[in-house]
Amino acid sequence: MSGRSVRRHVTSGLMTSLVAVLSFTAVFALVLILADLIAKGASSLDWDFFTKNPVPAGQSGGGVANAIVGTGIIVGLAALIGLPVGVGTGLYLAEYGSGRLGWTVRFVADVLNGTPSIVIGIFAWTRLVRPMHGYSALAGSVALAALMIPMIARTTEEMVRLVPHSLREAALALGYPRWRTSLRVVARTALAGIVTGCLVGIARIAGETAPLIFTALGNLNFTTNITQPMQTLPHEIYEYAQGPFEEWHRLAWASALVLMSLVLLLGVTARWAIRQRHGAAR
Amino acid sequence: MAPPADARLRLETVRLTALFGRRAVLKDVTIIFPAHTVTAVIGPSGCGKSTFLRCLNRMHELSEGGWVTGRVLLDGADIYDSHVDPVQLRRRIGMVFQRPTPFPTMSIYDNVAAGLRVNGHRGRRELDEVVERALRQAALWDEVKDRLRASALALSGGQQQRLCIARALAPQPEVLLLDEPTASLDPAGTQRIEELCHELKRLYTIVIVTHNMQQAARVSDYTAFFYLGDLIEVGRTEELFTRPTKEQTEAYITGRFG
Known part of the structure; x- marks a missing residue:
């Protein structure tokens, strides 16, 4: 081997090890977090944890049923508001958004995407909580939806843009009106990607705490009334982790584990959905 | 070119010009496609043959900046008439793409x-x-x-x-437009499509764009040669290939450029 060839091989080997180490670091963070959560939280995951409500401070026992149900309701409601608006906006941007209006919407979505979530929370507080004279789960959902919409709009747009132009032309040449081409052929072809984007968006907002501090507030009692303050897992972790009681810390660790598993589950479902589609489509 | 007397006229263009913005990519094309015939459109890359095909079912106007002047008559009626709905029209004129x-x-x-x-x-x-x-x-x-x-x-x-x-x-549909339908196929697949052209012309009027002159010779009754946006020559396929009247046609079919 000539000197140059040797050098090339050495460089290649070094670079490969470097990226391997870097990737390992990235994965290691997740492994550490999960290991900690399992070590400190798993032992508290019993039937009571999921079915009981919090007990008065200082007493032992009790669970976080109110926060689990609350997270379900607030995130579900946020998805109900956010998904149609987000997906609709994304479709519009991809199919009709080449003009000035499209440019503006895209710009606003990108700015919103970068807005700190606490700012969204304060905004929801001024616009919803104050006029409605009280904290509520609904205000929390709206804040989360506002976080979610630009994210989903942009991923939907990207996914729809990935659909080859030739497919669109084939539908138009067959006598499809434009709107039907967009929905029946283009959006359907991009569906796996859109669904994945939605799941990732939901996973992302499920862990948000800041916007909920100003809106849903938190509640020690169990409620399903969306006009009342409601407890959520992230908010409950935030409160309990700061509390003085060992019992609270225990519940916070377990809640963190549950929340993390929920987000992981959504991520895995998203992966699975995309694999299903691509398996059939490619 | 003299179409057979009994053939009903199916599709024709009259001084058709296709433009992208202010740039004409197809100039003043007048041509007749008799019913139940296969017409091959040949010419080097960029000569406007695909654009021409896309004018026949109003797909050209969907491209950025695409518009036309002149007329395209389907059974005597101009498909660019203001009361014609292009979506409805495309159901009468089928199209198959390169890929x-x-x-x-x-x-x-x-x-x-x-x-x-x-x-x-x-x-x-x-x-x-x-x-x-x-x-x-x-x-x-x-x-x-x-x-x-x-x-x-x-x-x-x-x-x-x-x-x-x-x-x-x-x-x-009444007309079938084929835009280099065999460009991405192997020889066996190509042969099947060519055989199909022969059978389908009993039922449809076919226009096929191809960059392959042997294919044009095999499948078509008429051949139109385009060069740089102009229709140079059109005629019965065997005549065009054996006795072209224009120098450019002869140069192209004998492989002197392309």
């Missing part, structure tokens, strides 16, 4: 039925019949009849292209 474009989310059956469903046909029996007929016409029926519910992407490239032909035939 197979089956709808990836639909089954074989649904792909063929797509053009009918969009037209409001929903009856199960009627759809079954039309789908079978279209697949038979495209010489694909025997290969797919046992797996009509399978994804269209499970088919080979050649089969996918015949599926696209079936899909274009299902709504029973």
Whole structure:
């Protein structure tokens, strides 16, 4: 081997090890977090944890049923508001958004995407909580939806843009009106990607705490009334982790584990959905 | 060129000019496509032959900046008339593209039925019949009849292209436009499509764009030669290839440029 060839091989080997180490670091963070959560939280995951409500401070026992149900309701409601608006906006941007209006919407979505979530929370507080004279789960959902919409709009747009132009032309040449081409052929072809984007968006907002501090507030009692303050897992972790009681810390660790598993589950479902589609489509 | 006297006139263009913005890519084309014939459109890359085809079903105007002047007459009526709905028109003029474009989310059956469903046909029996007929016409029926519910992407490239032909035939168009339909196929697939052209011209008027002169000679009754946006010469295929009247035509078909 000539000197140059040797050098090339050495460089290649070094670079490969470097990226391997870097990737390992990235994965290691997740492994550490999960290991900690399992070590400190798993032992508290019993039937009571999921079915009981919090007990008065200082007493032992009790669970976080109110926060689990609350997270379900607030995130579900946020998805109900956010998904149609987000997906609709994304479709519009991809199919009709080449003009000035499209440019503006895209710009606003990108700015919103970068807005700190606490700012969204304060905004929801001024616009919803104050006029409605009280904290509520609904205000929390709206804040989360506002976080979610630009994210989903942009991923939907990207996914729809990935659909080859030739497919669109084939539908138009067959006598499809434009709107039907967009929905029946283009959006359907991009569906796996859109669904994945939605799941990732939901996973992302499920862990948000800041916007909920100003809106849903938190509640020690169990409620399903969306006009009342409601407890959520992230908010409950935030409160309990700061509390003085060992019992609270225990519940916070377990809640963190549950929340993390929920987000992981959504991520895995998203992966699975995309694999299903691509398996059939490619 | 003198079309056979008994042939009903099907499609013709009168001084058709196609533009992108202010740039004309096709100039003043006047040509007649007699009913139940195959006309091949040949010429070097960038000569405007695909654009020409896309003017015939008003697809050209969907491209950024695309518009036309002149007329395109289908059975005597101008398809660019203001009261003609291009969406309705495209149901009368089928088109097949260079690369197979089956709808990836639909089954074989649904792909063929797509053009009918969009037209409001929903009856199960009627759809079954039309789908079978279209697949038979495209010489694909025997290969797919046992797996009509399978994804269209499970088919080979050649089969996918015949599926696209079936899909274009299902709504029973009057004219079939083929834009280099064999460009991405192997020789066997190409041969099947060429044989199809011969059979389908009994039912349809066919215009086929091809960069392959042997193919033009094999499948067509008439051949039109385009160069740099101009229609240089059109005539009976055997005459155009044996006794071209224009120097450019002769230079092209003898391979002196292209």
